[in-house]
Amino acid sequence: MRLNVNGKDIDIEADPEMPLLWALRDIAGIMGPKFGCGIAACGACTVHIDGQPVRSCSLPLGEVQGAVLTIDGLESEGKLHPVQQAWLEEQVAQCGYCQAGQIMSAVALLDEIENPTDDEIDEAMGGNLCRCGTYPRIRAAIHKAAALKTARA
Amino acid sequence: MASVGKIARRTFLIGAAAVAGGVAVGYWYVNKPYANPLEGDLAEGEATFNPYVKIAADNSITIIAPRAEMGQGISTTLAAFVAEELDVTLDKVKVEHGPASYAYFNAAMLEESGPFNFFDDSLVAETVRGALGTVGKVLGLQATGGSSSTRDGFDRMRQAGAAARTLLLQAAATRLSVHPSALTTDNGTIVHAASKQSLTYGDVAADAARLDPPGDVKLKEKAEWKLLGKSQQRVDMRDKVTGAPIFGIDVRLPDMVYATVRISPVFGAKPAKYDLSKAEQMPGVIKIVPLKTTYGEGFGVIAENSWAAFRAADAIEVEWEKSANPPDSEGLIKVIADAAMSGDGDVMRDDGDVEAAFADAPREKLIEAEYQVPYLSHAPMEPMNCTAQLKDGKLTLWAPNQMPVIVRWLCADLAGVTQENTVVHTTSMGGAFGRRGEVDFALYAALLAKEADGRPVKVTWTREEDMRHDLYRTAAVARMRARIGNDGLPVAVDMRIAAQSMMASLIGRIFPGRSPIGPDKSITDGSHDQPYTIPNYRVTGIKAPLTIPVSFWRSVGCSQNGFFHEGFMDEIAAAAKSDPVEMRRKLMADYPAAVAVVDKVAEMSNWGEKLPAGKAKGFAFTLSFGSWCGQVIQIADTPNGIKLEKMWIAVDVGTAIDPGIIEAQMFSGAIYGLSAAMGQAITFKDGMVEQSNFHDYDAMRIFQTPQFEVAVLENYHKMGGVGEVGTPPAAPALANAVFALTGKRIRKLPLADQVRFA
Numbered sequence: 005m006r007l008n009v010n011g012k013d014i015d016i017e018a019d020p021e022m023p024l025l026w027a028l029r030d031i032a033g034i035m036g037p038k039f040g041c042g043i044a045a046c047g048a049c050t051v052h053i054d055g056q057p058v059r060s061c062s063l064p065l066g067e068v069q070g071a072v073l074t075i076d077g078l079e080s081e082g083k084l085h086p087v088q089q090a091w092l093e094e095q096v097a098q099c100g101y102c103q104a105g106q107i108m109s110a111v112a113l114l115d116e117i118e119n120p121t122d123d124e125i126d127e128a129m130g131g132n133l134c135r136c137g138t139y140p141r142i143r144a145a146i147h148k149a150a151a152l153k154t155a156r157a
Numbered sequence: 158m159a160s161v162g163k164i165a166r167r168t169f170l171i172g173a174a175a176v177a178g179g180v181a182v183g184y185w186y187v188n189k190p191y192a193n194p195l196e197g198d199l200a201e202g203e204a205t206f207n208p209y210v211k212i213a214a215d216n217s218i219t220i221i222a223p224r225a226e227m228g229q230g231i232s233t234t235l236a237a238f239v240a241e242e243l244d245v246t247l248d249k250v251k252v253e254h255g256p257a258s259y260a261y262f263n264a265a266m267l268e269e270s271g272p273f274n275f276f277d278d279s280l281v282a283e284t285v286r287g288a289l290g291t292v293g294k295v296l297g298l299q300a301t302g303g304s305s306s307t308r309d310g311f312d313r314m315r316q317a318g319a320a321a322r323t324l325l326l327q328a329a330a331t332r333l334s335v336h337p338s339a340l341t342t343d344n345g346t347i348v349h350a351a352s353k354q355s356l357t358y359g360d361v362a363a364d365a366a367r368l369d370p371p372g373d374v375k376l377k378e379k380a381e382w383k384l385l386g387k388s389q390q391r392v393d394m395r396d397k398v399t400g401a402p403i404f405g406i407d408v409r410l411p412d413m414v415y416a417t418v419r420i421s422p423v424f425g426a427k428p429a430k431y432d433l434s435k436a437e438q439m440p441g442v443i444k445i446v447p448l449k450t451t452y453g454e455g456f457g458v459i460a461e462n463s464w465a466a467f468r469a470a471d472a473i474e475v476e477w478e479k480s481a482n483p484p485d486s487e488g489l490i491k492v493i494a495d496a497a498m499s500g501d502g503d504v505m506r507d508d509g510d511v512e513a514a515f516a517d518a519p520r521e522k523l524i525e526a527e528y529q530v531p532y533l534s535h536a537p538m539e540p541m542n543c544t545a546q547l548k549d550g551k552l553t554l555w556a557p558n559q560m561p562v563i564v565r566w567l568c569a570d571l572a573g574v575t576q577e578n579t580v581v582h583t584t585s586m587g588g589a590f591g592r593r594g595e596v597d598f599a600l601y602a603a604l605l606a607k608e609a610d611g612r613p614v615k616v617t618w619t620r621e622e623d624m625r626h627d628l629y630r631t632a633a634v635a636r637m638r639a640r641i642g643n644d645g646l647p648v649a650v651d652m653r654i655a656a657q658s659m660m661a662s663l664i665g666r667i668f669p670g671r672s673p674i675g676p677d678k679s680i681t682d683g684s685h686d687q688p689y690t691i692p693n694y695r696v697t698g699i700k701a702p703l704t705i706p707v708s709f710w711r712s713v714g715c716s717q718n719g720f721f722h723e724g725f726m727d728e729i730a731a732a733a734k735s736d737p738v739e740m741r742r743k744l745m746a747d748y749p750a751a752v753a754v755v756d757k758v759a760e761m762s763n764w765g766e767k768l769p770a771g772k773a774k775g776f777a778f779t780l781s782f783g784s785w786c787g788q789v790i791q792i793a794d795t796p797n798g799i800k801l802e803k804m805w806i807a808v809d810v811g812t813a814i815d816p817g818i819i820e821a822q823m824f825s826g827a828i829y830g831l832s833a834a835m836g837q838a839i840t841f842k843d844g845m846v847e848q849s850n851f852h853d854y855d856a857m858r859i860f861q862t863p864q865f866e867v868a869v870l871e872n873y874h875k876m877g878g879v880g881e882v883g884t885p886p887a888a889p890a891l892a893n894a895v896f897a898l899t900g901k902r903i904r905k906l907p908l909a910d911q912v913r914f915a
């Protein structure tokens with residue numbers, strides 16, 4: 005079947021029941037989304053479909069309708085997305101494994117709420133688990149990203 | 158404190174590990190430098206000076222940081238050691254993990270494994286530390302753990318940078334026909350100011366590498382440091398914010414096949430009866446094979462993709478043998494509690510005369526309590542995985558692991574090739590917390606590589622397989638008693654702590670057939686070695702006779718003993734109607750570094766202030782891995798349950814190399830400890846672990862996370878560790894705060910069994 009991923013059409017030959025995550029990773033070689041749990045409990049696999057954050061580990065390939073964006077497609081014209089830039093400046097990541105999912109959730113949050121409060125951040129990011137406990141810096145980075153985004157706009 | 162003679166006569170388990178490794182120590186061997194593993198594997202135009210530095214003709218500089226990067230920031234800190242003395246900034250260098258090699262032995266990890274407390278600076282203690290560091294060198298133990306990497310690399314890697322710079326200056330001096338002292342360096346360039354000539358490191362690297370290494374090098378004074386002591390941009394940060402494929406699970410090779418494992422969920426049990434036919438017919442399946450290692454028995458499924466392998470593994474019909482251990486948690490905990498009550502143990506601290514002090518204690522001055530913690534899983538975000546290829550007599554592994562030399566050795570044996578024909582690539586790790594110091598994931602990959610007809614095979618575990626085949630933090634039970642004196646301070650404390658022996662469990666897996674001897678200090682670490690002066694003070698460790706696989710979990714023995722010791726200290730303070738912080742100041746008066754930490758965290762948190770109704774604070778302190786850490790947490794009663802509002806942390810690390818990374822490790826360690834304290838438990842039923850994924854073994858989420866404030870102190874004269882230090886005081890600080898808030902003394906984790914958290 006044909007998918008649009010990070011602005012490119014790609015053909016994937018796979019069982020339509022295969023979760024999108026494995027089609028992206030094992031078949032298309034798009035490695036940004038990570039496997040953490042397989043049951044939509046940790047958020048490491050978060051991608052956007054038409055701008056909405058979804059857990060790709062639990063979405064069958066056959067049910068994907070819309071353009072898929074993964075962290076691999078987040079930079080534009082060689083420039084980091086403001087959320088990535090803020091993550092870099094706040095030195096958020098430790099092991100880094102969950103961060104692709106954290107960043108995709110944060111991008112979706114800031115697309116919806118320009119300047120979220122701590123409570124709104126906690127609400128939007130609650131599905132993304134981090135075992136290193138980078139949460140304090142995630143909060144700081146989302147505030148910084150909101151400011152960077154406003155400055156760039 | 159027990160006399161040195163009394164304790165030093167005993168054989169310690171780490172000694173058993175050395176013996177089991179079959180090492181004969183000779184002086185010549187100890188002092189012989191290991192060969193530089195970078196020699197013979199250099200790119201065109203590249204030169205190497207020692208195992209830590211490569212410089213190419215185009216002036217690209219590569220620093221080898223040979224410790225596992227599992228999130229703790231070690232690649233940045235180790236690279237900064239070399240870069241500081243080489244006089245380059247971190248953005249000028251590429252940092253690699255490098256090969257598995259004995260040259261990268263970790264001496265510091267073993268130095269504190271002996272029978273001396275960290276604050277014991279006696280000649281005997283220092284001598285034994287040196288000897289144990291030597292064991293690390295002789296074993297060639299390239300290992301990441303024990304919060305030891307920075308301490309281990311501090312001298313060695315700065316010397317490596319300084320030695321390389323010295324050689325580059327010599328080569329440049331010859332080239333320019335000037336004296337080396339007339340030259341200066343500036344971020345990868347060598348300058349002769351008088352003649353305004355300059356050369357890059359790359360220009361002279363090949364010449365410099367041919368010179369004899371200097372016998373001795375002078376290191377910069379602390380005041381001269383440009384990078385060290387200051388927060389650096391982490392060298393791995395850009396990859397981690399762009400989703401770069403740096404993890405073991407991201408390995409992707411031409412012609413690769415995918416695999417998973419299904420291992421007996423009953424530890425030590427074999428498949429009693431099985432039928433593979435249904436699984437073998439699943440779409441995408443290439444092959445299903447039985448697997449057997451010292452870790453477990455079961456099956457490996459090779460398939461065209463990971464999902465097909467997962468589905469087929471699930472479809473294997475199998476019945477497992479019964480467990481040799483009690484089948485459920487109740488039975489397991491009873492064995493441990495019985496051991497705490499009456500088992501023979503090893504006395505790890507024995508000050509004064511505890512028996513006499515309790516013999517005539519008036520009833521109203523006695524307090525007694527039993528504490529308990531459950532088994533815990535590491536649950537790093539990246540499930541266990543490893544990629545392996547066996548082709549033309551060569552085994553190659555891409556392994557996210559903390560012990561590359563042991564991975565190479567055991568995998569080579571399993572695959573039937575020599576160690577010389579085995580290459581281990583250590584990838585970045587999506588968390589580890591001790592889990593990747595084990596090697597099961599690599600062993601299974603090596604076995605499956607034998608079945609893959611020369612193709613690379615990436616073996617990924619499901620989360621369920623990971624959760625049910627961990628090497629767990631042991632459950633533990635502590636029986637405590639104290640006698641309170643007329644001044645409100647404890648005059649006698651007696652702690653009997655029972656747990657499974659991690660060293661015995663580990664030795665059984667790595668050196669099967671060897672029996673461990675001597676005490677296992679990890680049972681009492683965090684209780685027997687704390688900077689308190691109490692006239693009669695005894696801590697006994699008792700090994701519980703169980704064989705659930707247990708191992709190193711972030712902060713190891715301190716993860717349970719921080720809770721036991723500091724929970725009980727809070728209890729003593731409450732019984733004596735003393736302020737818990739004030740009581741610590743008095744008991745720690747002989748240890749100024751400890752008192753300074755207590756004072757700092759009390760000041761930061763405004764300890765003693767009157768709080769509004771429905772709010773409370775708790776305090777705890779643990780000296781672990783050479784660092785002194787005090788924590789205060791403030792909690793609030795809300796309609797949704799108890800909310801964690803803010804945590805203050807003061808830590809003395811002796812010398813702070815990277816304050817930004819230290820701060821991150823402090824709240825990271827605390828969140829790891831709080832996660833377990835609040836809600837985590839691995840429980841057993843029918844011989845199997847009941848939990849399977851993050852829905853029934855969750856961790857702290859962002860909405861539960863308190864604010865953090867961290868202060869880093871540098872008072873103590875020895876450098877301490879960082880990665881594990883934030884964990885031990887977190888659970889008791891929270892439990893003590895819950896007591897202050899509710900009046901309920903909770904002695905059994907997780908706390909969520911007895912109170913509700915928001």
